[in-house]
Amino acid sequence: MRQAPWRLCALAVAALTIVVAASLVIAEQGGDGTGTERSGPAAATPPEASQSPDPDDLPDGPRGEPRVIPAVRSFDAADGDGWAPAEGVTRVVADGDGPLDDEADRLADEIGAERADDGARAGDVVLKLDDDADTGGEGYRLVTEDHRVTITGRAQAGVFYGTRTVAQAVRGAGGLPEGTAWDRPDRPQRGLLLDTARKPFSADWIKARLTEMADLKLNQLQLHFSDDQGFRVASESHPEVASDDALTKDEVEDILRLARDLHITVIPEIDSPGHLGAVLAAHPEFALKRADGTVTEGAVDIANPEAGELIDDLLREYAELFPGDWVHVGGDEYVASTVSDPEGTYPDLAREARDRFGDDAGVRDLATAWINDRADAVRDAGKTPQVWNDGMHAGGTVKPDEDRQVTYWTGREYGAREPVEYLEGGWPVLNHSSEYLYYVLGEPNDFTYPTGERIYEEWTPAVLRGTEPVPERFRDAEHIPGARFGVWCDLSDAQTPEQVADGIRMPLAALSQKVWDPGEPKLSWDEFSALAGEVVPAR
DSSP states (O other): OOOOOOHHHHHHHHHHHHHHHHHHHHTTTTTTTSOOOOOOOGSOGGGGGSSOOOGSSSSSSSSSSOOOOSSSSEEESSSSSOOOOTTTTTTTEOOOSSTHHHHHHHHHHHHTTTESSOOOOOEEEEEOOOOOOOOOOOOOOEEEEEEEEEEEEEHHHHHHHHHHHHHHOOOOOOOOOOOEEEESOSSSSEEEEESSSSSSOOOOHHHHHHHHHHHHOOOOEEOBBSSSSSSBBBBBSGGGSSSSTTTOHHHHHHHHHHHHHOOOOEEEEEEESSSSSSHHOOOOGGGEEESSSOOEEEOOOOOOOOHHHHHHHHHHHHHHOOOEEEEEEEEOOHHHHHSSSSSHOOOOHHHHHHHOOTTTOOEEEHHHHHHHHHHHHHHTTTTTTEGGGGOOOOSSOOOOOSOOOEEEOSSSSTOOOOOHHHHHHTTTTEOOOOTTTTTTTTTTOOOOOHHHHHHHOOOOTTOTTBBBBOGGGGTTTTTOEEEEEEOOOOOOSSOHHHHHHOOOOOOHHHHOOOOOOOOHOSSSHHHHHHHHHHHSSSO
């Protein structure tokens, strides 16, 4: 018998009602009939079980080469759409309990991505360590393929620098092109020197510089915090020497924590036997006197062993506080070594030199021995000493010890020999060129503020003095491990901290390019400076 159409419709509606009701019951029971409750987000498919996003739905990256500072050393382009972060999709993937967790968190914040421990998929940035990676300790391989970026390095620092490339590429071009970048620095020491002794800078200002340096893949900050005008880090071994506005130990430790996260080493400098005015204000008994009894400003009496013990106390204290491999012991511009007649002007020093080292010894031998002793204290603390070049005197009875690094800054001072003499002597020489890398507040003594353009177009790490490079055989990283740009605050009120930050921004960017890759840059200066404005934010 045929059913009437309306009866068929009624049966269908009833059947559908039963199905819907059953589904609601199952849902309320947690889907398994047990009655177990499940709350909102947990009821959704777990992220690790979700499908990889459809690449066709993801944004494409740019074409060409990555646009970053410093430029990547090598890039092999490939066919493909590249990568760009996708809102609500892109994640930074690294083991949450692993050594790259901090690097992953930082990058996720910077590009507005989520974090994930595993399950890499299209749209993601993946961070990986590989003990067998041919990247060196600070290098990385960055592969952009199928809308995914994978950064691989042998060590954390290399992976971190890969994340700097990603962050810059997102700021400037929105993402990365398809292909593989191989990148590593040419020089292991790359950084900034900051004179906080003559001009105090706040902890926040210093941390902003650290973040800017990390953007540029710079890895050292030398703190010159002791000089005639002030001693700007609190001391426990000799609290009397610290200035009232010195950074506290808590502030320094906060700076050091950030520096560690950014893979930057902070190098303390206690400059002696000159530049000790702040210490001598608290200990006038150690001041150096001329033959006529007048005091030599800022200079310590290097014939007094108790003065050496005081400086060694400070060196040991800061060698323990600062966790890096180096401590700078100064050595520059000691007045007793630079006058025309050291022995006649300072007869007590001359007598001590003869007593200790023989009749042929003089004041400069005693000064050399002073630095040797301070370097011994630093080595005993497990650090490598660094010394200014004009604290290394030629000839004489006492020789500078071999286990140190020379920071070469000048050809202006007495005893400042040609860089080749230090290189031939077997000392690694760090480039602090006063011609290109000295930002001296107020521009005294014929200094002019260095420009990024001049560094970018003329300078390389091999240009240690003047404008000409050293001979080819000495130009590699073994002989010249790197360079630091120096901010010296001779006329401290000439610029505000904000003006200093603005004034050194482009020189630092140019330095970063030339210590990462000393070769001829691909971009013109105008192109480079425009790119810096896009990818390295002012801090």
